[in-house]
Amino acid sequence: MGITQLPEECIALIMSLTSPRDACRSSVVSPLFRSVADSDVVWEKFLPPDYRNVISQSVVFPVTTLNAMPKKSLYFHLCDNPLIIGDGNMSFSLDKPSGKKCYMVGARGLSITWGDIPRYWIWTPLPESRFLKVARLHLVWWLHVVANVETRILSPQTTYAAFLVFKIEQDERGFNRKPVQLCVNFEGQEDGGERSVFLNPSRDMPQLAQDRGNGWKETEMGEFFNENGEDGVVSCILKELSCSSTWSGLIVEGIELRPRAA
Template sequence: MDITFVLPPECISRIISLSTARDACRSSIACPIFKSAADSDYVWEKFLPSDYEQIISDSASDSSLITSLSKKDLYFHLCHNPIIINNGTMSFVLDKESGKKCFMVRAREFYIEWGNTPSYWIWSYLPESRFAEVAELKLVWWFEIKGRIETKILSLKTIYAAYLVFKFVDTRYGFERRPIEFGVHFEGSDTEERYRVVLDLPKDMPQLSQDRGDGWMEIKMGEFFNENGDDGTVICSVFDFDGYSPKHGIIIQGIEVRPKNGR
């Protein structure tokens, strides 16, 4: 029996809205009635975060996006076009698979040891950066960075992974032999899992860092589970100290948190 003769279009839309964005796109090719239901604003409003209007209104983007685009077009616009929010301190984008929220916190918001001492770190503009400033390391022996993000702005019931977003200058040194420590934990927690990685491996070795395709590299710092948004603050940290191993030549754009494998 053809389901389109049994159920009215609004019921089909309701069923599709309980699935995922990927399933909705697949449903739209089944037949004209399914396409009309799967492409409806009703369906795609369900896939957008409940606070998407507030997020867009808080950004430098044109707020007419809310009214000028269909909800489906708005969904994919937010997947492919990060918007700057919170007075330029963060960027926001949707995870294409799940519709869950992803954020990048700019480097200027971090605690960086010696970060305001020009002989150690300098702040400059790069056209390929989302933000007005990036942090470039000139020379340190004590390498420490801490970023913070509030769990209340993240999607609930979600496993998040945190990534350091960076690039190297051609003349870098200090990252090719000695490993640095990464850690991700909830502020005030007694437990913190840390692991050590060599950030700048030779090109003939398997790379831990990945090319993002936007002119930057990223490396995973750790994971956390945002259960209900009331857990507080997540701290993402990078650390190394060796008085005999100076470091030079890394540029930090920010730390990005996004759902692990789209979940």
């Protein structure tokens, strides 16, 4: 007996054990496969188990509209349109190949030393940002920015990479002369695996920052393995604490955590 002779619910179960990419490919096999591959039964399995709770926290896009979407449409909507959630200082999206959860902590959700003192940091709206305001560095000697993320909200059994999402202004100071230190650690652990990165390197230096295609750049801060998603906190840190130079001209949108490609 061929697979096309199986009941649709059996085909849907088999398809739900594959991947979003495989389901999309299967839809071209036959009208039967297309019907199954587009069904809510299949795409419900590709969405995170707690997706209803997450989208209920939406502060911009109507929750009723999200809940009314077919599950396949919802999946791709969440891949392509980060959802602002909670107090407006975090966004949620899905990794398109895997369906695993991605989060960005917006600048207002970060711990920024002297961040609320206007002569050091300025909070300003930018039309290209997904958040209401971003942090613009005016002038500091001591640079320290931290995102603290609870591991329970992330996908378990997943290796995550953290990325600083930023811009550098033309009249910046310090970022083309000295590197900053980037690291990712679980709370309570000593700093380790620090990366020294020039955020505005000259042409003869390695260009570690990547253009995100939306007006922002990103550079990797480090990675970690989220084993079981149990209660814990991971800290993503940008720092330069030597006080040997002044720094200005950095604009921070946030710090993003994304699953590492398998």
